[in-house]
Amino acid sequence: MSFKRIPLGTRFLWTVMIYSSVLTLLFVAVNLYARYQQEMDQLDKRVRQIQITMLPALAQSVWDLDQSQIELQLTGLTQLPDVVSARLITTEGAVTDVSRGRSIDRHVVFSVNRPSHELAELDVGISYQRIFDELKVHAAVLVLTQGIKTFLVSLLIVVLVGRMITRHLEDLSSQLKEHQEPLVLHRKGHYQDELSTLVDALNQLHEEKQQQLTELNASKEALGNQHQLLEEEVARQTQALRQESELAILMGELAGELLEQKYEELDKGLQQALEKLGKRLALSSITLFEQILVRAHWPADAEVWPLWSSSEAQKALRDGGHFYDEAQGLLALPLKDQGLYRGALVLRGKLDQAWMASHFTHVHRFTSFVAALLARQQSSQLFTPIGWQSSPPNLWQDEKQARPALAALAAQQAQAGGFLSVVLWEFSGPGGLGPDRFAELRSAISHGMPDALFVQLSKRLLMVAVAGPGPQAIDTLVRALTSELRELASPLSTHAGGFCLVPQGPLPFEQLLEMADRALFQARSQAEGLVIETSSD
Numbered sequence: 001m002s003f004k005r006i007p008l009g010t011r012f013l014w015t016v017m018i019y020s021s022v023l024t025l026l027f028v029a030v031n032l033y034a035r036y037q038q039e040m041d042q043l044d045k046r047v048r049q050i051q052i053t054m055l056p057a058l059a060q061s062v063w064d065l066d067q068s069q070i071e072l073q074l075t076g077l078t079q080l081p082d083v084v085s086a087r088l089i090t091t092e093g094a095v096t097d098v099s100r101g102r103s104i105d106r107h108v109v110f111s112v113n114r115p116s117h118e119l120a121e122l123d124v125g126i127s128y129q130r131i132f133d134e135l136k137v138h139a140a141v142l143v144l145t146q147g148i149k150t151f152l153v154s155l156l157i158v159v160l161v162g163r164m165i166t167r168h169l170e171d172l173s174s175q176l177k178e179h180q181e182p183l184v185l186h187r188k189g190h191y192q193d194e195l196s197t198l199v200d201a202l203n204q205l206h207e208e209k210q211q212q213l214t215e216l217n218a219s220k221e222a223l224g225n226q227h228q229l230l231e232e233e234v235a236r237q238t239q240a241l242r243q244e245s246e247l248a249i250l251m252g253e254l255a256g257e258l259l260e261q262k263y264e265e266l267d268k269g270l271q272q273a274l275e276k277l278g279k280r281l282a283l284s285s286i287t288l289f290e291q292i293l294v295r296a297h298w299p300a301d302a303e304v305w306p307l308w309s310s311s312e313a314q315k316a317l318r319d320g321g322h323f324y325d326e327a328q329g330l331l332a333l334p335l336k337d338q339g340l341y342r343g344a345l346v347l348r349g350k351l352d353q354a355w356m357a358s359h360f361t362h363v364h365r366f367t368s369f370v371a372a373l374l375a376r377q378q379s380s381q382l383f384t385p386i387g388w389q390s391s392p393p394n395l396w397q398d399e400k401q402a403r404p405a406l407a408a409l410a411a412q413q414a415q416a417g418g419f420l421s422v423v424l425w426e427f428s429g430p431g432g433l434g435p436d437r438f439a440e441l442r443s444a445i446s447h448g449m450p451d452a453l454f455v456q457l458s459k460r461l462l463m464v465a466v467a468g469p470g471p472q473a474i475d476t477l478v479r480a481l482t483s484e485l486r487e488l489a490s491p492l493s494t495h496a497g498g499f500c501l502v503p504q505g506p507l508p509f510e511q512l513l514e515m516a517d518r519a520l521f522q523a524r525s526q527a528e529g530l531v532i533e534t535s536s537d
Contacts, residue, residue, distance in 0.1 A: 021147070084125050085098065102127050168195055172199070181206060251365065289345075313332055329349055331347040333367045340375065422516045424463050441489060445462075496520070
């Protein structure tokens with residue numbers, strides 16, 4: 001006995017249509033019942049309206065024995081929707097009857113009275129024919145529209161199911177019959193859904209089957225290799241333990257070296273520690289931001305966090321936790337000691353889950369130690385950010401390259417309404433500065449101004465342009481950097497002059513350079529050797 005194969009799509013279509021049709025009929029029935037109740041409520045309101053508005057006038061006409069007025073009022077009463085007859089019977093037996101000749105489904109009787117006098121009885125005949133007719137039309141429209149909608153939706157569902165599921169099942173069946181390895185879903189895009197899970201499971205099952213067969217055929221060889229595999233595993237575990245031990249020893253050595261550092265040389269000690277840590281952990285950069293420096297960069301009423309921080313990082317650090325972004329290769333940990341924040345440590349590099357599993361605990365302990373160290377050596381001195389980069393980017397520009405870059409920076413700040421600062425550092429004295437000394441000075445400045453534009457104008461002049469910080473922050477930061485640069489450039493004399501303004505439009509390179517040079521000229525005659533002007537263009 002043979003059975004005709006019924007496609008899954010056809011059965012699915014009929015099933016959807018049957019259930020949808022039942023739901024449609026239920027919807028139509030509920031809708032019609034609600035419509036019927038609404039019409040009946042409106043009819044009851046009209047009956048109450050007759051009692052309130054028309055009975056007093058009709059009582060007056062009966063009292064006045066005005067037959068023409070009574071007939072006129074009864075005729076007007078029959079003009080109301082669903083009212084098909086009106087019959088008035090007086091107490092003397094006189095009958096006045098007005099009818100539209102339709103079937104009556106309901107009688108409503110009213111007493112026509114005046115104070116202390118019963119005058120007549122009004123019998124109002126009501127027909128439900130209009131209501132039923134409208135319900136029939138409404139039902140027909142609902143059934144037709146909902147039926148078409150049900151059919152189209154069911155058809156669309158079947159088409160989508162066939163497109164998204166059925167055709168792939170048939171394709172997989174063909175691949176299985178042809179013993180194709182591995183099974184492949186022929187569709188655009190890579191989706192993780194039930195079909196991909198099914199294909200992965202089938203492929204995994206096939207791989208496991210093949211692997212079992214291979215293992216059975218090569219059991220003797222596998223047994224012979226167990227010893228070698230065991231040795232390799234022991235070597236791997238030993239290497240992991242050795243790396244863990246070396247990292248723990250390194251942390252101990254760094255802690256010992258930092259504890260031996262004098263306070264005035266703490267920056268240098270932290271710089272050396274971060275360099276060792278960055279190299280050992282294979283980082284691209286590691287930077288320590290101290291809280292006092294962060295406050296110098298931002299206005300007093302602004303949120304006190306570094307410029308690199310996102311809103312998610314801000315929330316995580318404020319809550320005392322760390323911020324980790326594997327996609328960007330970023331890890332930020334708070335420097336927290338006894339509930340007080342001392343800053344943040346930022347690491348960049350290939351920070352995947354394996355790296356986090358083996359190194360995060362050590363880095364977290366390092367941040368706790370640094371926070372405690374900073375807490376022990378409290379001071380009002382301003383520190384620059386301390387950091388290390390595996391391969392620092394070349395951000396040097398000559399005057400020709402700087403012209404469009406500086407003009408674009410000024411135009412950008414003019415459009416954004418933000419501050420633009422240009423500072424000239426002058427290192428004067430016999431011999432001037434060589435390339436290596438300039439690179440060292442530029443590195444020191446970049447710690448305090450990581451996003452700045454650096455231009456070497458001559459062997460003694462270095463120009464730096466930065467957008468963002470306001471006058472007070474720039475003045476504080478330049479003073480701290482100038483103090484550090486004087487030590488690095490010794491025995492040369494160091495002066496700094498510049499300005500901070502909110503530009504109103506694009507400014508040419510010559511004008512910006514002239515404004516900074518004017519401040520530098522004043523700085524040469526100042527005891528501090530530093531002048532930062534605040535002006536407008």
